[in-house]
Amino acid sequence: MPRAKARIRILSLFTLLFCSETALGELGINFPTPAAPVAQEIYDVHMLTMRITTVLLIIVFSFILYSIFFHRKSRGYQADQHFHETWFGNWSWIFVPAMVLAVDLTIANSAQKTLEKIWVVPKDEKLMDLKVIGHQWWWEFEYLDHDIKVESRYTPEEKAGDLYLREVDKRLVLPTNTRIRFLHTSADVLHAFWVPELGFKKDAIPGYVTETWAEITREGVFRGQCAELCGTWHSRMPLVVEAVSQEQFNSWVEEQKTLKVAALAEASADKVWSKEDLFEKGKGLYNSKCSACHQITGLGLPPAFPALKGSPIATGSISEHLKIVLNGKEGTAMQPWNSLNYLEIASIITYERNAWGNDTGDVVQPADVNAAR
Amino acid sequence: MSTATLAPANDHEHHGPPRGMRRWLMSTNHKDIGTMYLIFALVMLFLGGASAMLIRAELFMPGLQLLEPDLYNNLVTNHALIMIFGAVMPAAAGLANWMIPLMIGAPDMALPRMNNLSFWILPAAATMLMLSFVVPFFPGGGSQINTGWTLYPPLSLQVGMSMDFLIFAIHLLGISSVLASINIIVTIFNMRAPGMNLMQMPIFVWTWLVTAFLLILVVPVLAGGVTMLLFDRHFGTSFFNAAGGGDPVLFQHLFWFFGHPEVYVLILPSFGVLASIIPTFARKPLFGYKSLVGSMIAIMFIGMVVWAHHQYTIGMSLAAVSYFMIGTIIISIPVGLMVFNYIATMWRGSMTFETPMLFAVAILLMFSFGGLTGIMLAVVPADMQYHDSMFVVAHFHYVLLPGAVFGLFAGVFYWLPKWTGNMYDERLAKIFFWINVIGFNLTFFPQHFLGLAGMPRRIIDYNIMFTEFNMVSSVGAMIFGLSHLLLLYIIIKTIRGGKPASARVWEGANGLEWELPSPPPFHSWTTAPQIK
Ligand code: HEM
Ligand SMILES: [Cu+2]
Ligand SMILES: [Cu+2]
Numbered sequence: 001m002p003r004a005k006a007r008i009r010i011l012s013l014f015t016l017l018f019c020s021e022t023a024l025g026e027l028g029i030n031f032p033t034p035a036a037p038v039a040q041e042i043y044d045v046h047m048l049t050m051r052i053t054t055v056l057l058i059i060v061f062s063f064i065l066y067s068i069f070f071h072r073k074s075r076g077y078q079a080d081q082h083f084h085e086t087w088f089g090n091w092s093w094i095f096v097p098a099m100v101l102a103v104d105l106t107i108a109n110s111a112q113k114t115l116e117k118i119w120v121v122p123k124d125e126k127l128m129d130l131k132v133i134g135h136q137w138w139w140e141f142e143y144l145d146h147d148i149k150v151e152s153r154y155t156p157e158e159k160a161g162d163l164y165l166r167e168v169d170k171r172l173v174l175p176t177n178t179r180i181r182f183l184h185t186s187a188d189v190l191h192a193f194w195v196p197e198l199g200f201k202k203d204a205i206p207g208y209v210t211e212t213w214a215e216i217t218r219e220g221v222f223r224g225q226c227a228e229l230c231g232t233w234h235s236r237m238p239l240v241v242e243a244v245s246q247e248q249f250n251s252w253v254e255e256q257k258t259l260k261v262a263a264l265a266e267a268s269a270d271k272v273w274s275k276e277d278l279f280e281k282g283k284g285l286y287n288s289k290c291s292a293c294h295q296i297t298g299l300g301l302p303p304a305f306p307a308l309k310g311s312p313i314a315t316g317s318i319s320e321h322l323k324i325v326l327n328g329k330e331g332t333a334m335q336p337w338n339s340l341n342y343l344e345i346a347s348i349i350t351y352e353r354n355a356w357g358n359d360t361g362d363v364v365q366p367a368d369v370n371a372a373r
Numbered sequence: 374m375s376t377a378t379l380a381p382a383n384d385h386e387h388h389g390p391p392r393g394m395r396r397w398l399m400s401t402n403h404k405d406i407g408t409m410y411l412i413f414a415l416v417m418l419f420l421g422g423a424s425a426m427l428i429r430a431e432l433f434m435p436g437l438q439l440l441e442p443d444l445y446n447n448l449v450t451n452h453a454l455i456m457i458f459g460a461v462m463p464a465a466a467g468l469a470n471w472m473i474p475l476m477i478g479a480p481d482m483a484l485p486r487m488n489n490l491s492f493w494i495l496p497a498a499a500t501m502l503m504l505s506f507v508v509p510f511f512p513g514g515g516s517q518i519n520t521g522w523t524l525y526p527p528l529s530l531q532v533g534m535s536m537d538f539l540i541f542a543i544h545l546l547g548i549s550s551v552l553a554s555i556n557i558i559v560t561i562f563n564m565r566a567p568g569m570n571l572m573q574m575p576i577f578v579w580t581w582l583v584t585a586f587l588l589i590l591v592v593p594v595l596a597g598g599v600t601m602l603l604f605d606r607h608f609g610t611s612f613f614n615a616a617g618g619g620d621p622v623l624f625q626h627l628f629w630f631f632g633h634p635e636v637y638v639l640i641l642p643s644f645g646v647l648a649s650i651i652p653t654f655a656r657k658p659l660f661g662y663k664s665l666v667g668s669m670i671a672i673m674f675i676g677m678v679v680w681a682h683h684q685y686t687i688g689m690s691l692a693a694v695s696y697f698m699i700g701t702i703i704i705s706i707p708v709g710l711m712v713f714n715y716i717a718t719m720w721r722g723s724m725t726f727e728t729p730m731l732f733a734v735a736i737l738l739m740f741s742f743g744g745l746t747g748i749m750l751a752v753v754p755a756d757m758q759y760h761d762s763m764f765v766v767a768h769f770h771y772v773l774l775p776g777a778v779f780g781l782f783a784g785v786f787y788w789l790p791k792w793t794g795n796m797y798d799e800r801l802a803k804i805f806f807w808i809n810v811i812g813f814n815l816t817f818f819p820q821h822f823l824g825l826a827g828m829p830r831r832i833i834d835y836n837i838m839f840t841e842f843n844m845v846s847s848v849g850a851m852i853f854g855l856s857h858l859l860l861l862y863i864i865i866k867t868i869r870g871g872k873p874a875s876a877r878v879w880e881g882a883n884g885l886e887w888e889l890p891s892p893p894p895f896h897s898w899t900t901a902p903q904i905k
Binding site: 225 | 435441442446509513514515516517519520521525527528530531533606615616619620621622655656657658659660661662663664667686687688691694695698699702703705706707710712713716717718719720721722724725726734737738741742745746748749752753754755757758760761762822825826827829831832833834835836837838
């Protein structure tokens, strides 16, 4: 990060209230510029309450500072022993709360109005439904209207460079000027979807589906991350929204659909694969999907995440191995991986049984997975 | 009213404290128990502080430098629990033990044996807490507690056996504070000097009365919540497990039904300390006694019905969030009134600024700031952005450190001459004050900006865009953390000697505790004082 920028950032702290607001967002001391009306509404209440509270703060500070400066013994000031018995002393307990109440109501009133505008998903227009599923430690986006799914994982530092922890392998591509309803849920523990430009944050809770909505009004890339502690790699769950025009979005959807069809055809349960092909495929899949816990080296992070290198399951019976991958293990971070297709599971298992010196020589074919499922 | 008829037969006045370990292990004396509470709290303050400094050292730069992610989260969890249950609550209980009998003219606490028990549960609980931290480092110890102090399931259901240690530690801590609360309530209701009615008690005593009731009301809810967690973990229930028909959010409600009132448990006693300090150094009577009492009772009741402002993002209905928002904002009325009364006490006073008063002024300034960011957080739409970001971390440290911890420091400096009979070193204490307060602001002020710019809390690693403010914050944290060594030195130095303190100690001091010599006799008021 350039030094100069840092300096400007620190200098402009105190002008926060008075300068151009967007510039402050760019400098990283206020919310980034909103990209949706919902976010704009939120931004406006935020600035309003911040201004009101700042005025209150200045009032409180002035009284305290005035008092400690003038009402001090060293200046020969004589204490007013009867101050608490004056009319002020007798009635301030009424009018101070009344004044605070007035301020409170001003804030609550504008907050309530905003809330009514943004809280409930509007039902008057057709919405595009997007299901957001939090996983330990990746995001899954289901485009319910388009029947496609995207898995999004953080990009490692070597590739992401300065965007490390703000960049993902597959972005959440969304169309602009379309009302989108986000349906949040989780496959394991709590997570929270937070992209500041879209304005809201919402928890992903297993067993719940929570709703939010946004209509993105400008194209661009908006970055956020998971905001609810979800375990070891909570810091590695960036969210990257790529807002594109409707046309671009449509062609992106077509592309995804073609990819999906190709993957399905390839994964047919009947096809028999060579060990090398499975191993190579499995390596890629393992490194992206399993290595957060079990590590690229297969050594895991015991005691939380067991090593697969030399593990009794990964070197023992194939059916046990299949079982734990397909069904996961209740009460642990090991989730059921039954959303993977036969080919994917077969290749991951083949990889695990032959990598890192687990030289079992076993080859698991998609058909075996089909039989086990 | 004549004191002679009411004075107890004080034939055992001649006996002093028992010698050696028995004096402490079997103590039933409010001062000795108070001292033990305070020493315990100081030890915990250093443990909690060390973990905080490790956390900030890790966050100094992007990347993983010192810690593993699970160890980081384990430290975050432990830091919070140690500070809240190990440092602030016991320190406040220590002040209560020492000062309540002195202030209400009682010879001791009403239930001295229970007093002993409620203290001695604490070291056991602290041991459990430490075990929950270290057990994962032993073979077969399971995974670390990576949930934060909120212990939200399902994550807390994934953790290894150290979570069970933690649950039992929480049970013990809860029992200890409920016992202490019962003792305080009984003492205040039954042991006041003849002629002292409730509305003549010092505000510090009032704050503890309210705090004690609050604790008895909410601690059992936390105990219930963590017990259900324990059952989910080991006995096949699914209170919080969605797959078994349970509800993960239920735990959050139980936790915050305890958790929000808990923040008042933490600040009220310190606010009580301010009510003693400010009139002393302003040399004029406390302003608004009745409205202070009214405010804290209002805080107690309203504070118990606004808990879900910590859960705005769980997807509540519009009606529910509106209610919790308005309730929360309304709390600013009694809180604001308390702050107002303190400022009005300073107003037209004849002030001097010894260390306790310096802290008092700093508290008023910084707590007001923290309270105002609290109002911002209460605004639901805006909290959609602030929630679970560094902004929240900044907010609660601005209320908790000034509101609770600095109040306790102020109280310690204020009463240390009374307790030990020696004056502390004013020059060193002032140096401590300045380093402490500057370090504090350097640490937490920049975190507001980090939060607004999009940095979540409880992350071990961050993008380089957040670097500068994190560096400032970490440097501040080192200054802030290390400054407490000076505090330790000042306290030890005062205990070992110093200019002898008079009974009144401070020129403007008023109240029964100043009628006794410094240090006070082993049994405080063997003859009940007369209240005019
Ligand atoms: C005017 C008074 C206050 C208001 C309106 C207020 C409001 C809030 C709100 C709305 C939150 C939730 C923010 C979020 O997580 O999104 C919060 C968090 C918090 N507040 Fe306050 N607050 C006030 C005073 C206090 C005081 C006096 C304390 C303690 C002494 C305190 C301690 C905390 C703590 C510890 C948290 C964070 C808890 C956690 O998530 O771990 N607050 N406050
Ligand atoms: Cu997370
Ligand atoms: Cu709260």
